[in-house]
Amino acid sequence: MNKKTLTKVSGDAGLDYKIHFPDGTRATIQNILSSIENRRRYLQNFHKASGLTCDCQTPGVPVRVGRRQIPSETYYLYPATHADRLRHKEDCPLRTADHQRPGPHEQGAETLDKTLESEAEESTDLVVHIEASGAYLTKMMEWMWSTSLLNARNPKYAPRDYDAVRKKLLQAAATVRFTNDERLTEKWWMPQRFTKGKKVEINQAARTFAEQVAEQGPDRWGVMIAKVRAARIQKKQATISLAHTMLDLHITIDTATAPKPGDIIIARVCKRAGESGLTALEWAAFPVTEAWIPALSEHERTLLSALEERNASYVKPLPTTWHVNEDIRVPNCILRHHEHSIWMFIDETQDQADQPLKAQRKTWRWNTTQFSTLPELPN
Numbered sequence: 001m002n003k004k005t006l007t008k009v010s011g012d013a014g015l016d017y018k019i020h021f022p023d024g025t026r027a028t029i030q031n032i033l034s035s036i037e038n039r040r041r042y043l044q045n046f047h048k049a050s051g052l053t054c055d056c057q058t059p060g061v062p063v064r065v066g067r068r069q070i071p072s073e074t075y076y077l078y079p080a081t082h083a084d085r086l087r088h089k090e091d092c093p094l095r096t097a098d099h100q101r102p103g104p105h106e107q108g109a110e111t112l113d114k115t116l117e118s119e120a121e122e123s124t125d126l127v128v129h130i131e132a133s134g135a136y137l138t139k140m141m142e143w144m145w146s147t148s149l150l151n152a153r154n155p156k157y158a159p160r161d162y163d164a165v166r167k168k169l170l171q172a173a174a175t176v177r178f179t180n181d182e183r184l185t186e187k188w189w190m191p192q193r194f195t196k197g198k199k200v201e202i203n204q205a206a207r208t209f210a211e212q213v214a215e216q217g218p219d220r221w222g223v224m225i226a227k228v229r230a231a232r233i234q235k236k237q238a239t240i241s242l243a244h245t246m247l248d249l250h251i252t253i254d255t256a257t258a259p260k261p262g263d264i265i266i267a268r269v270c271k272r273a274g275e276s277g278l279t280a281l282e283w284a285a286f287p288v289t290e291a292w293i294p295a296l297s298e299h300e301r302t303l304l305s306a307l308e309e310r311n312a313s314y315v316k317p318l319p320t321t322w323h324v325n326e327d328i329r330v331p332n333c334i335l336r337h338h339e340h341s342i343w344m345f346i347d348e349t350q351d352q353a354d355q356p357l358k359a360q361r362k363t364w365r366w367n368t369t370q371f372s373t374l375p376e377l378p379n
């Protein structure tokens with residue numbers, strides 16, 4: 001976007017109108033359209049979604065999110081129908097915006113369910129910088145889970161099995177690259193689901209990966225992701241046996257909590273001479289529920305598991321990829337409840353419990369400093 005347009009745009013009073021998003025957040029048109037980053041930040045998650053409105057009128061006028069790839073990728077807002085365009089106020093920029101005919105895959109009201117099912121085709125790349133802290137691994141995990149919509153559970157669809165999750169994560173890995181421009185997929189290994197018939201093939205894949213990362217230079221590393229079967233911990237060292245493979249992983253536990261059976265572990269690894277198994281250069285782990293939804297704390301796992309037992313439909317927003325307007329706390333879970341959604345918050349500290357919630361939404365809240373057991377869930 002060139003400067004000239006920006007100046008003209010920000011001088012326009014109508015840009016104070018807000019877009020209301022289906023998740024209850026809102027942002028001014030000015031803020032949304034101010035940069036390519038902001039367009040992506042606010043609009044990417046709602047590409048193809050219905051339920052967005054412009055509040056220049058009451059009730060709001062339906063709008064949609066389009067994506068343009070030429071000359072460069074950008075997201076934009078357009079009136080849901082041609083007739084809707086004229087319903088915007090005179091000074092609303094969406095009234096005068098070029099009416100972009102929706103492309104074939106933007107047509108029609110896509111439901112949230114449909115979105116949940118669709119592949120993560122519009123994800124732009126995540127570029128990660130390797131740091132000794134390993135924080136990039138957590139970011140990468142959250143990104144992969146979010147872009148492949150593995151952070152949402154919908155009882156309408158078959159339960160996720162290991163194969164389905166592995167396939168989705170492999171697709172998501174294609175959208176991650178390192179600052180040296182190497183793709184995660186070039187460095188990646190996640191064991192195939194073990195079956196007796198595939199034993200030879202699976203063992204061979206593990207050996208090939210181990211050979212690729214056998215330490216002979218700074219580039220000899222790979223990234224592995226697997227489910228923890230067991231952890232043998234000795235002081236600050238642990239040997240992790242992984243599900244679906246015989247290859248063990250050696251990790252150092254400094255400040256992080258040791259991974260537990262059933263956790264997902266992701267690690268940048270190499271194979272050291274004279275050592276069996278792989279050695280983690282950095283690692284991160286998190287628990288997942290039965291439906292493979294990441295839980296970021298034990299309380300969260302309690303809540304999400306209880307929702308799953310009730311066969312609920314919900315989304316788990318992951319902090320590094322979830323964008324809401326600045327002063328709204330990221331909910332621990334968004335429950336789809338009949339026709340509405342309920343934002344669920346877990347207070348882990350007294351400070352959090354003391355903060356009023358600013359979400360303009362139906363909310364549910366669990367103050368864990370006062371109540372150790374899960375409060376009653378919405379009916």
Ligand SMILES: [Zn+2]
Pocket residue numbers: 017054055056057061088089092093094095
């Ligand atoms: Zn409007």
